[in-house]
Amino acid sequence: MSKLISKIINFAAGLAQNTGGKVMGEPNVNPELVKATRALAAEGIVLLKNDGVLPIKEDKTLAVFGRVQYDYFYVGYGSGGDVKAPYRVNLLEGLKASNVKLDTVLSDKYEAMCKKNAPDEGFWGHWPLSFPELKLKMKDIQGAKERADVAMVVIGRAAGEDREQSLKKGSFFLTDAEKKLLDNVISVFGKAVVLIDAGNVIDLSWTAEYGDKISALIYAWQGGMESGNAVADVISGAVNPSGKLTDTIAISYKDYPSANNFGNREFNNYAEDIYVGYRYFETFAKDRVLFPFGYGLSYTTFDYETSVKKDGDDIVISCVVKNVGDVVGKDVVQLYVKAPEGALGKPARSLIAFAKTQEILPNEAETLEFVVTPEMLFSYDDAGLTGYKSCFIAEKGNYKFYLGSDVRSAKEVYSYDLEEEIVSPREEICAVNPDNAFDVLIAKETDDGYEKAYRKVATRTNSLKDRILDRLPREIPYTGDKGIKLIDVKDGKNTMDEFIAQLSLEELETLCHGNIKMNSSYGALGNAGAFAGVSASLTEKGVPAVITTDGPSGIRLMYYASLLPCGTAVACSWNEKLASELYGYISDELAEKGSDMLLAPGMNIHRDPLCGRNFEYFSEDPVVSGKIASAVVKGIQKGKASACPKHFACNNQETNRNNNDSRVSERALREIYLKGFEICIKESAPKSIMTSYNKVNGIWSHYNYDFCETVLRKDWGYEGVVITDWWMKSSVDPDFESNFNCGYRVRSHVDVLMPGGDRLGKYDNSLIKSQKAGGVTIAEMQRSAKKVLEIAISTKL
Numbered sequence: 001m002s003k004l005i006s007k008i009i010n011f012a013a014g015l016a017q018n019t020g021g022k023v024m025g026e027p028n029v030n031p032e033l034v035k036a037t038r039a040l041a042a043e044g045i046v047l048l049k050n051d052g053v054l055p056i057k058e059d060k061t062l063a064v065f066g067r068v069q070y071d072y073f074y075v076g077y078g079s080g081g082d083v084k085a086p087y088r089v090n091l092l093e094g095l096k097a098s099n100v101k102l103d104t105v106l107s108d109k110y111e112a113m114c115k116k117n118a119p120d121e122g123f124w125g126h127w128p129l130s131f132p133e134l135k136l137k138m139k140d141i142q143g144a145k146e147r148a149d150v151a152m153v154v155i156g157r158a159a160g161e162d163r164e165q166s167l168k169k170g171s172f173f174l175t176d177a178e179k180k181l182l183d184n185v186i187s188v189f190g191k192a193v194v195l196i197d198a199g200n201v202i203d204l205s206w207t208a209e210y211g212d213k214i215s216a217l218i219y220a221w222q223g224g225m226e227s228g229n230a231v232a233d234v235i236s237g238a239v240n241p242s243g244k245l246t247d248t249i250a251i252s253y254k255d256y257p258s259a260n261n262f263g264n265r266e267f268n269n270y271a272e273d274i275y276v277g278y279r280y281f282e283t284f285a286k287d288r289v290l291f292p293f294g295y296g297l298s299y300t301t302f303d304y305e306t307s308v309k310k311d312g313d314d315i316v317i318s319c320v321v322k323n324v325g326d327v328v329g330k331d332v333v334q335l336y337v338k339a340p341e342g343a344l345g346k347p348a349r350s351l352i353a354f355a356k357t358q359e360i361l362p363n364e365a366e367t368l369e370f371v372v373t374p375e376m377l378f379s380y381d382d383a384g385l386t387g388y389k390s391c392f393i394a395e396k397g398n399y400k401f402y403l404g405s406d407v408r409s410a411k412e413v414y415s416y417d418l419e420e421e422i423v424s425p426r427e428e429i430c431a432v433n434p435d436n437a438f439d440v441l442i443a444k445e446t447d448d449g450y451e452k453a454y455r456k457v458a459t460r461t462n463s464l465k466d467r468i469l470d471r472l473p474r475e476i477p478y479t480g481d482k483g484i485k486l487i488d489v490k491d492g493k494n495t496m497d498e499f500i501a502q503l504s505l506e507e508l509e510t511l512c513h514g515n516i517k518m519n520s521s522y523g524a525l526g527n528a529g530a531f532a533g534v535s536a537s538l539t540e541k542g543v544p545a546v547i548t549t550d551g552p553s554g555i556r557l558m559y560y561a562s563l564l565p566c567g568t569a570v571a572c573s574w575n576e577k578l579a580s581e582l583y584g585y586i587s588d589e590l591a592e593k594g595s596d597m598l599l600a601p602g603m604n605i606h607r608d609p610l611c612g613r614n615f616e617y618f619s620e621d622p623v624v625s626g627k628i629a630s631a632v633v634k635g636i637q638k639g640k641a642s643a644c645p646k647h648f649a650c651n652n653q654e655t656n657r658n659n660n661d662s663r664v665s666e667r668a669l670r671e672i673y674l675k676g677f678e679i680c681i682k683e684s685a686p687k688s689i690m691t692s693y694n695k696v697n698g699i700w701s702h703y704n705y706d707f708c709e710t711v712l713r714k715d716w717g718y719e720g721v722v723i724t725d726w727w728m729k730s731s732v733d734p735d736f737e738s739n740f741n742c743g744y745r746v747r748s749h750v751d752v753l754m755p756g757g758d759r760l761g762k763y764d765n766s767l768i769k770s771q772k773a774g775g776v777t778i779a780e781m782q783r784s785a786k787k788v789l790e791i792a793i794s795t796k797l
Helices: 003-018 031-044 091-096 104-116 138-147 176-189 205-213 224-236 278-284 464-470 486-490 496-500 505-511 536-540 567-572 576-593 622-636 666-673 675-684 705-715 742-747 766-772 778-796
Strands: 046-050 061-065 150-156 192-197 214-219 267-269 289-291 302-311 314-323 332-338 350-356 365-372 379-381 391-394 397-404 411-418 422-425 439-446 449-456 529-532 545-550 597-599 661-663 688-690 721-723
Touching (some): 031 567, 031 576, 104 138, 150 176, 214 224, 278 439, 302 397, 302 411, 505 766, 505 778, 742 778
Parallel strands (some): 061 150, 545 597, 688 721
8 A cells, every 4th residue: 555545544534533433513504505406416417318208207106226226426536525415315315205106115125235235435546436236136127017117227437536437347338237237127127217327428338239228318427415306306307307418428438539648647648639529529520429519308399599690899699499398497508610620720619608598488488698709719829820820810711600409409590701810819838848749630621521630739939938037026125024914904004015025034935835734723624724824923913824625516524514416417507507506505604614715616628538537527618617617616706715726727637647747739728728717717716726736748737837827817817826736746947947846836826835745744945945046036935925815815804
């Protein structure tokens, strides 16, 4: 067992010892939070197939097969899901509480078998991928057929941090036991409903093999503590399903464009470039899709009527959504663009906007409006192919707009010719090292569709050192202690500069790292760490400690806290308003638990379906990711608390995540992997953001000046604090040899090292050492200190 695993186990054991092995506090929860959790979990459920068997009719009895009906996966494992929930409703409990008539003889048998064969849930990074299916005799299935009209088979999968899904049975693929159970049930019942309880996409190719014998297919994702109730609501018809896929489900794993460049320990070449998910499939491989991006069925039917008008440079598309079915329901309307191929090459479809209706009664309608600005049409030229290197550009030519309920069925509603290109200059940032150049995919449009072609990735041409030196901040002259307290800054009696002028070198350094270890004594038991006022002298100056807590599926403490749906479930609701409402209640819960910052939302792109942490994240698409993240941030920050979007950026696999190098073109960075963060920053103004563990084009994200200064602050106008993910890798600044570790980090404008020390709980004083060696300047330390003090004011004072 590694030292790290031992340390984690010992840490958990220490927490348990401190609480007598018990979760602290009362298992109470706000009824409105429960309601919102149940509603969002239900809206995230995606109905992929239905021959009319759902919702279950009142006169029909349902027989449920599979141990996961009892041993349910409520969320993924790891820091993002390790929440001490006050309760958990499994599928069996949810169905029993609903109006669905259940075969209780069968359900009682499963409950007894599950209690007798409790699953092993493992330990950090070694959690189960699934639970072994329990053997059921044919006579039990035949007996169920005598009592029930409809059969449902439940299949569950676990996702988790610090490990991936694998191309093995019991992970990405069905086990032999699961397949046998499904075969046996169908042989007796003739058909079966199949429900998938998983946080990640798994192989569904087998559904085509069964054909019409699968009467309905539900991707329930993982709905948190209200999972069973949410699924029961959809199955019973109490809720009309309105979830839509935020990922493409392909026929086989090898069909995904990242399949040949995922899971490598040292580096991955993002050779698919901007052609991630549906951008690839709709351009090159439409025939390799089982269920397209944005897809999801309803118990009712909607019709669209559109109108378009120009408003200056903007295009305004109105859509009247009418419920022409017999059941009240919600719909998600998605707007895509097909840009001219031009010099850059473009995907066949790119999502630029979406909206979800309220509940629409039969024969009633709701009007949605989409405003398309020129910026929504931009592509990025990292190679100068258009004549505008390092610029966003809308190339001249014909733009077609498609509107519908998924990427495949969307119909053309408007087109227009852009007579002159629109250009928005940027700086070259974090381009690929010339020594690591590789070929990237591009599209060539033909009369018959698109052909794949490749070109060399654009590589680094500018000097980072020169840009850093040109932008060094000015030092605030040291005055010594003048008796100014931080509250005086908040109250307008003194300026922030006057307060900072009092701070010694040691105090500046303290502000730039956390309180060394997790579970800081400044906060509630089980917190992720504290920063800001974590020394006696800073406390004397009125600087409070800012307490951080792991998320995003709730508040990770040794206290009871609400367990929320996983990130993918939240996103598959496509409901920004409801997501914001739910996380608004979590904001209240944060205040109640004494925490100031929830390390959420997780918003890395679903580049590959095997990424173990996909359950925390939202989508393969940056617009969905950015919009849903914005909603979550707005909810968390409705009061004084801070959200902390993560992991900035390209944390797209867990394998060797602290050392792996994501090698990706600047175009793909700008259009895909940074785009969601940009939307989130601009629309919701998070007070903090967390860097990722991995390297991007050879540079660890916690040392990435271009990410954290050029893009985040200069391009996007971000004003908050930047913190590292927990711990960081040692490195010497390649441009300034006297700068290393925390000196290198602060020069890159990454303000706070969390939790403050190394994994053994020690801090190396590298910030002051770098400063005294002629590396990082006092002015740069003051710049980061200012960001820390600002969030201390906004969250605590």
